[in-house]
Amino acid sequence: MPLLEVKDLSVSFGVIKAVKGISFTINEGEIVTLIGANGAGKTTTMNAITGVVKSQSGDIVFNGSSITNSNPADIVKKGISMSPEGRQVFPQMTVRENLELGAYTVKDKEVTKNGIRNAYELFPILKERAFQQAGTLSGGEQQMLAVARALMVNPKLLLLDEPSLGLAPLIVQNIFNLILKIRDMGTTVLLVEQNARMALSISDRGYVLETGKIVLDGTGKELMNNPKVIDAYLGGLS
């Protein structure tokens, strides 16, 4: 049984159909990537899974139970957490407060403490910056904070929306190494990326979204070698 199964999901904003009936699955322990151009519906799909936007039709099944259109708080409690697009950290709050907020749905203080300890271990820079306002961190540090914050609840499934957005190539490499590390620690990852080459190279499987529909799927390697993907997303060079 897959960890997450999305069946025929559709999302509209008013008259605009952002996602037009897509289906895909994520198995436990995998890194799965959604790639696609701007406006393909990647972020909307993510937001529908976390309940931040409501879907029109279709079903999302997580760990055997339907979470379609549940309240975001309940979905977080079930074990899905997201690092939103564009490093949405809370800029006027300290790094530590940001982390504490990541575990907001968990009332047990020990879990929060452990989470913070683990976050500092995984991202030592965050410990040095613990009492700085998150808005004063560099872009890469903010991204790390966003990921660390999402990991605070020990999610079964981590959704990462464009973690490489606007970061220097070296930092991007770091982030992707971290994603592999997080997977090896036992968290399943759904990745949304425009940096398709990088994303596919670390992914077990991938789906290609085009204007709200899935047009291709396969393993990371297959997609990387697919002429259509090379043409459209990898700049025509292989």
Place this chain on the structure above:
Amino acid sequence: MANLNSKNKNELFSKIMEICARNSLIITIISLLFAISFPIVFSSQYLINIAINCLMYSVLAISLNLITGFMGITSLGHAGFMGVGAYTAAILSTRYGVNFIFTSIAATIVASLFGILLGLPTLRIKGRYLAIVTLGFGEIMRIIELNWVSLTRGPMGISGIPRMSLFGVAFSKPIHKYYVILVLLIITVYIVRSLMNSRIGRAFSSIRDDEIAADAMGINVFKYKIIGFAISSGLAGLAGAYYAHYMGFIDPNAFTFDESILILSMTIMGGMASIPGSIIGASFLSILPEALRAVADYRQIVYGLLLAVIMVFKPSGLLGGYNLKHIKQRFNFEQSTKGVDNHV
């Protein structure tokens, strides 16, 4: 050169803030002692009445700061909630002879119910659109107060509101009224402070910083906005109840749009999300018109000019952008030996 100067000035200000943050307990005690001894030292009624204004507006500015500074919801109708509280207290005490203690509790509850009622349909709207709705709310309240003559006596206002009294002892002198509002201010500061240091407070700040991310963290944004709105309007209602008993007379002209803007100016000038800032802002803007009596005819011009100058030189407000708690934590962290796990 000018640039260098402003940088030095900012550093100086940061340094002062750091000293304040480290000695916050002493500063609190000194200000409290000052506030308690003020009416004893200055026995002039005129000065005490100005001080009462400062404290009352401090309550209003802090209550507005709770939603505007801490949660990022700009309200242009805060005087509306104050009016709801004032009318609740006035009607209860003149018609039913209810004591000040109970009228102020009732005013708090009724005003927060109005806050919830306004919040339920409108808090899904954001930013400037919400500001317009709150502006509308303030005006609707004023017009209801003006026209529902059987309840509010309309433009005639309600007069003869009984003085505050406690256990049969009437607080007739200004000095008594002063201590009542001082206690109310301390209660307000205590409520807002402990709220902001709690889980709820963290949720409030996260909503201000980034609503979508807060939502994704599993924070029920709508619920917390309603809670914030209810508490903020309740405190404004409390200040309104005090105002009614203090003045002995209220009419709709006391709760106009100008009043809302005055409260908002105090909050912004004092600094967003800063409780001491709100008190300083409220006191400054309450004292200023009195201090400018000397220049009589030019009073309003000087007042406006001063306000503009302050905002140009310190756009984030006097204490805005300085989170004393963060400064203190950072200082303690830097002092503690690095690498030791004691701050986890």
